[in-house]
Amino acid sequence: QVKLQESGPGLVNPSQTLSLTCTVSGASITAAHYYWNWLREIPGKGVEWIGYITLNDKTRYGSSFYSRASISRDTSKNQFTLNLASVTPEDTATYYCTRLNSPDIPETYGLQSGRYEFDFWSRGIQVTVSS
Numbered sequence: 001q002v003k004l005q006e007s008g009p010g011l012v013n014p015s016q017t018l019s020l021t022c023t024v025s026g027a028s029i030t031a032a033h034y035y036w037n038w039l040r041e042i043p044g045k046g047v048e049w050i051g052y053i054t055l056n057d058k059t060r061y062g063s064s065f066y067s068r069a070s071i072s073r074d075t076s077k078n079q080f081t082l083n084l085a086s087v088t089p090e091d092t093a094t095y096y097c098t099r100l101n102s103p104d105i106p107e108t109y110g111l112q113s114g115r116y117e118f119d120f121w122s123r124g125i126q127v128t129v130s131s
Helices: 107-110
Strands: 002-009 019-025 034-042 046-055 058-061 069-074 079-084 093-101 125-129
Touching: 002 079, 002 093, 019 034, 046 069, 046 079, 046 093, 046 107, 058 069, 079 093, 079 107
Parallel strands: none
Antiparallel strands: 002 019, 019 079, 034 046, 034 093, 046 058, 069 079, 093 125
């Protein structure tokens, strides 16, 4: 059974960097056709796709995040990490890590518009940006 578990602080100060790690079990983050994603949900705004990392350590980000987000991985721990810089209270959200199983490279527009179905999700972690 594939499981994703995120970890990180629940409270971040404005202007700091939010850092979350997703630990994957039951699947390898270097296996073919998998894209490992970060998303977030803000009440009233819906779910936003932040970005993904691939088995080849390639990354892609949503247009709202490309200047502030960075996704990296640690293959020895089967983990991938989100860093979101210069956070503001508008970054307060529930953050999720997910897996997308796709034989083709997913289109950024499709990811941002919710056209792809992720097959596994973490439980979600509430992160509040506040001083």
